Amino acid sequence: MHSVNGCITNTGTILNMSGLNQIKGVESSCVRVQAGVKLADLHEYLAKQDLEVSFSPEIGDATVGSLVVCTSKDSSIDGPGYLSALVTDVTYVDEDGCLVSLSLAKDPSALLAFTCSYGMMGIVVEAVLEVRRRIAITTSGYAFMTRSGEDAAAHLAQAQQQHDALFAILVPGKQHLYVEARDKASKSAARLARSAALSAVRTLGVNGFVKAFMQRTKYNCFLRGTPMGKKMAKLLAKDNPPTTHYRRAFVNRYPAVEPGSRRLDFSFVEFDLPQLQSVVAECWERHFEFKQRTGWAPSGYGVYFVPRGWTQQRALQHNVSGAKALAKPCGNFSGPPGVSFMLDPITGDCDDPRWLQFNLEYSAWAVSRGATPSLSQSKGLLPGQAGLPQQLTRSRFLTPHYAQFVE
């Protein structure tokens, strides 16, 4: 547990889940996994059966147990962009040490409440997640020169409307916006991806834009502090054809973090899509104001788009009376059906005290603009800026970080 400038950093109960790492198997349209299974291992297992979970963020090291109860986000195609929406059953250890099982079919409200608990109600040991046949997607990369926040927001809004899913990195310091558009592959490209030429297509995907974008920019550049703009401009100037691949190609494995190593860090804020124009414009202005005042600013801002709410079709599939019954009761993505966007500041040097200062200001600003922060992924959050309903906590599990937000 750390306390920096009076602000306790996001820390839950420290758990060693490495022994609970079995994938128990596919059961009809679901997979049963133990809580310590890492996302990258799950993707590999499912891919061998031509299956996938719709949630494929680049962080392959996150464990299923943490994602069941904490915030997650991914600009995913044709399915929920946060893992907790895929949970159909969960088993956890409660405050008395007893195993409790919850199921979407029997008690949707109890299960959905549990997925908003940040691990404060109990320790997940096993979960059942919805899977589907793999969808081949085509990824295209674009780089824009953006002279203002309004300019960047206009490009984002247009691209968001034109594509099935969108991930972007906004770099005000370089006046760049990098957009990675994700679309369901055409029938012929999808056929190719399923055929014997699969490896060729996938290799292109893995070695092409996606891997380069995620690893060179976020990992190498941010980690080592290299200016991202120059490398990305070079990368995008040549040889960057659209590539067709499965979502698994997005998933990275990161080396263990050594004490004192400069590492990637980010914060999280969730806004409603109609605010895109004004929020991006204000964020752009605030970026330069902070830089002028302190001599430092984040490397960029990750932009994700996540649809909220269940479709009627998925509700029927799960035999639950209606999509409304499946709404999250609180926290991220609990708003009415619509689209959320995240505008997450990123740094390659999280030990710089100006990063914390920036986040204290950024979170306060975001909340004042109606954003929903995350108790597990937002940095610099203060009591009063987010809430955790008391009924989702048990004193045995409640840590000082989460206790600040109980209401």
Ligand SMILES: Cc1cc2nc3c(=O)[nH]c(=O)nc-3n(C[C@H](O)[C@H](O)[C@H](O)COP(=O)(O)OP(=O)(O)OC[C@H]3O[C@@H](n4cnc5c(N)ncnc54)[C@H](O)[C@@H]3O)c2cc1C
């Ligand atoms: C480089 C990098 C990139 C990232 N990119 C993304 C991204 O694109 N999208 C995204 O959503 N996230 C991203 N993340 C964040 C990541 O998903 C979260 O940090 C995630 O919680 C990490 O998983 P973990 O298993 O290491 O959890 P931990 O950090 O160990 O735990 C997180 C919380 O979950 C609780 N918890 C863990 N296991 C259990 C359990 N079994 N039962 C109950 N509570 C439990 C812990 O007590 C803690 O409060 C990224 C992180 C990094 C470092």
